[in-house]
Each structure stands twice: as structure tokens, then as C-alpha cells.
Amino acid sequence: MSTALRQIQYWHACWLGELAPDEVHVYSTSLDWPDASLAWTGSWLSDTEQARARQLVDPIKRNRFSAARASLRWLLAKYLDQPPQEVVIQYEPGGKPYVPGVHFNVSHSHDRALIAITRACAVGVDVEFIDQHVPYWQVAEVAFTSQEREALSAIPVGRQRQVFYQMWTGKEALLKAYGGKLDIYLKGESSGGEVQEVPPYRILPLSLEECWAGAIALTNPPSAVNLRYGALV
Numbered sequence: 001m002s003t004a005l006r007q008i009q010y011w012h013a014c015w016l017g018e019l020a021p022d023e024v025h026v027y028s029t030s031l032d033w034p035d036a037s038l039a040w041t042g043s044w045l046s047d048t049e050q051a052r053a054r055q056l057v058d059p060i061k062r063n064r065f066s067a068a069r070a071s072l073r074w075l076l077a078k079y080l081d082q083p084p085q086e087v088v089i090q091y092e093p094g095g096k097p098y099v100p101g102v103h104f105n106v107s108h109s110h111d112r113a114l115i116a117i118t119r120a121c122a123v124g125v126d127v128e129f130i131d132q133h134v135p136y137w138q139v140a141e142v143a144f145t146s147q148e149r150e151a152l153s154a155i156p157v158g159r160q161r162q163v164f165y166q167m168w169t170g171k172e173a174l175l176k177a178y179g180g181k182l183d184i185y186l187k188g189e190s191s192g193g194e195v196q197e198v199p200p201y202r203i204l205p206l207s208l209e210e211c212w213a214g215a216i217a218l219t220n221p222p223s224a225v226n227l228r229y230g231a232l233v
């Protein structure tokens with residue numbers, strides 16, 4: 001049996017099953033695939049997606065983009081009960097991809113992607129590799145509100161980087177849940193904006209392996225949310 005076929009068969013076993021109304025399924029997927037798997041799944045991508053992949057000069061980035069889209073298409077196909085190549089991904093004016101019938105969002109960092117899927121409400125997800133060289137206080141000065149900076153400075157220095165990434169991914173996930181429309185709120189006071197009133201939302205940190213931080217955000221969420229994790233590898 002080919003490597004690609006084995007991979008897809010394995011994915012079927014990894015699927016978390018139908019979504020209950022209060023559930024969010026969060027899948028982690030590795031993006032460094034063997035050529036055979038990329039070739040097998042490449043035809044699932046739309047012409048626009050294939051053109052986007054071709055524009056990426058770096059072969060690693062190109063292959064990771066294609067792998068992320070193929071994973072997304074395979075998952076959406078399972079939830080929508082359609083073949084992956086027939087899933088029509090559309091885009092909100094701010095660029096957020098969507099499909100009728102289920103809410104989803106994707107985030108990638110290095111060789112990993114997270115895909116969050118729910119029927120409950122709009123969702124955003126963000127994942128980041130915790131880079132030990134990023135001057136996180138410089139980023140916080142620009143991107144965090146004064147309350148957020150105060151909260152970060154109250155954390156013991158040895159844990160600040162981890163907490164910074166947790167806060168950052170929560171903000172990014174929220175931005176993505178709203179499709180990028182919460183610019184002023186997210187960028188913080190240093191960019192001259194007031195903290196913006198936003199509709200109800202909930203940010204949930206994700207339990208990921210060491211060196212990774214991630215969060216999902218839900219807009220107008222149900223009172224209880226059941227988060228379930230899956231992995232496509």
C-alpha cells in the first residue's frame with residue numbers, strides 16, 4: 001500500500017467524529033509530508049490554492065501550505081460529507097476563509113498547523129512556536145494594552161516568555177475569530193487606539209506540547225464549551 005494511502009487511512013482513524021453542538025474539535029497536523037502524500041492530495045486543492053502554492057518560491061513553505069490546505073480540505077470534507085476537492089472555500093472581506101455549514105479556522109507555525117472546527121459559533125485559532133530569542137517585552141510594548149503589560153510584569157521572569165506567548169496567541173485567536181476586524185482592541189494603546197467594545201467572546205488556552213503555545217477564541221459562545229483534541233500525522 002502506498003505511503004499516501006496509509007496516511008489517509010490513518011487519518012480516518014484519527015477523526016473525532018461528528019460535532020456535538022457545544023464541541024470544538026482542534027486538530028494538530030504536521031506539515032512536512034513525504035512527496036508521495038503531497039502528490040496524492042495535491043489535486044484536492046482548488047486552482048486558486050494551487051496558484052498560491054506555486055507563488056511560494058521556498059519549496060518548504062510551498063509544501064507546508066499545500067499540506068495545510070489538504071489537511072483542512074480532508075477535515076472539512078469529513079464534517080460536510082463531501083469529497084475534499086468539492087469543498088468550496090470562500091473568503092470574508094477581511095480574508096477569513098469560511099464554508100457554509102461549519103465554522104473553522106487554521107493557524108500554522110513552522111512545521112505544524114492547528115485546525116479548529118465547530119458548529120457552535122465563529123472561531124479563531126492561533127499557534128506559535130515559543131522562540132527563546134524573541135524580545136517579548138519589545139513586542140508587548142507595541143501590541144499589548146497597559147493592563148496586559150501589568151499582568152505580564154506580575155509573572156515571575158522565568159515564566160514570562162511562556163505567559164507572553166499564551167497571551168499573544170489568545171489575542172491573535174480573537175482577532176482571527178472576528179476575521180481581523182478588531183484592530184484597535186488587539187494592537188493596544190501604544191498604537192493610539194482606545195480599547196474597543198467587543199461583542200461577547202471567550203478565549204481558551206490550548207494544552208500543547210512543550211515549546212508551543214496556542215489558543216482558540218469563540219465569538220458569542222455557548223455557555224459551556226467542550227474542547228476535544230485530535231492529531232493528523
Ligand SMILES: CC(C)(COP(=O)(O)OP(=O)(O)OC[C@H]1O[C@@H](n2cnc3c(N)ncnc32)[C@H](O)[C@@H]1OP(=O)(O)O)[C@@H](O)C(=O)NCCC(=O)NCCS
Binds near residue numbers: 094097106108168172
Ligand atoms: C490574519 C492573521 C491574523 C493571520 O495570522 P498569522 O499569525 O499571520 O498566521 P496564522 O498561521 O495564524 O493564520 C493564517 C491562516 O489564517 C486564516 N486567515 C487568513 N486571513 C484571516 C482573517 N482575516 N481572519 C481569520 N483567519 C484568517 C487562513 O486560513 C490562513 O491560512 P492560509 O495562509 O493557509 O490561508 C494576520 O495576517 C494578521 O492580520 N495579523 C494581525 C497582527 C496583529 O495585529 N496582531 C495583534 C495580536 S497581539
